[in-house]
Amino acid sequence: MESNKNQVRRSSCNSTSNSRRQSLTAQLTRTARRFSAALAPQLIKLDPLPILQNYEMLNIRLTNVTQLQAAIQRYIIKNGVSFSPIDFEVTDENDMRVLRISLHPEEMILSEGTRKILSITFDDSDPDECGTVIATIKHPISGMRIFEFLKLPSSNIIQIASHVDQCDRCQIKLISNSIFNSFTICSCFFARTKWEFIKENKIYAFIRYNGTFFDENSLRLEWVPQADNELRLIVIAFGMTQMVRDVFPSLSHIINEYNQKKIGKFLYD
Template sequence: MTNTGRRTSSVTAQISRQARRFSTAIAPTLTKIEAVHILQKLDEVRVKMNDVAQLQGAIEHYVLRNSAQFDPVELDIINKEGYRIMQASVYPDEIILQEGSKKICEITLIDTEDTSSMLKIKHPVSGMTVYELRELGGTILIQTNTDELKGARVMTQTSGLSSLFLNCGCAFSKETWSVLTQDKIMANVRPNRSFWSENEIKIQWDPNCENELRLISLVFGIGQMVRVAFPQLFHIVKEFRQRNQ
């Protein structure tokens, strides 16, 4: 082999080694969502609509123009004191969750090819699905691209008290939801029971709840806001997906 051939082979091998090291270093950052540290400091948050006029605009656009396109509908994630800590922007094709200007994840609520899929939580850069919630036999399973959350699920409950709040106009659903891992409740998601905030949802966490379960339960709550609290908005989102599949 000539010196030129050996040099070419050496350079090729070096590039291959560097590419493998780069892939090993970068791949985890594109398949896992960074911890949302602000959530670890809280025991509960509420999700509320920022401006109902945005929802009304989306509905009017759909009814009057038969258009499933709309300007983003903003949802605020607020702490106990009422300060906004995060924001979710509902677009026709996805929901973007942000902390300030930092994009946390992308959320899709509809998979036209799989009706058991309730929502997907995607990486903010790669767009890869990191978590998926699937409804199977009355149980909502939490699936991930790793085994770290094996057995995690969401259970739905109803009670006479929840039905009473619904009938009194203090809640948008008689259902509440518990996020479990290894049969231990780590988070509760439920409508905020109040005359003045009946279309809000509250997420409460066990002190030992892991960060990724905190994020998943928050995203689930956001999904239920769109799906259950504001079914007109969910209908438009669903219509957009069907028209553009």
């Protein structure tokens, strides 16, 4: 009789304990869901950068050429694809620093002071019927893909594709200006390339080389006053991409080699 009572008590205790555990689990699950719901939107979009609204023109330039030379020298002599960070900066028309850029083998980071704004990875994925992804804009904390620069097949057009809402933001069109051609012939300008950011048949921004030999390794970014904050961030991100791909193509080659070796190591490990 006493044994039956003990079994009943143990059964009751176990039932109560299980019930408490289930209740605690449910509570933790609800808390995690609320936390995720509140946090997730902040991790799938870029935070606004209000300071950009104060400028209609910015420049991107290499900060220290010695860092670049060290990376290239290491690759040539030792076939090394890892390198110490290479610093760039975003400056205003008075050459005052506005933002800081740091290039690493695995990513390129845009920062305001100590706060990371976004990161860029260089994909150069195999082309398909939709085009070739040349670079991806990622959230600086979550690492989630926000936008892709997609080069369309057989064209000079790059589509800005969103991973968040599946809506295209605008197109980037590569153009050749006849005025730039004339100056290039007489060696007054570094290059004639210009990229226009077009949305609803209107040019909202453009990027071009900064012109003279004194600023030959820098890009000039301009946008209209109506350009929203997100578009201005995208323009800077594309400028960062072109600093690697177009201004300093040797860096693009080293990064591609780094990515290939990383893929090979993953496959054989």
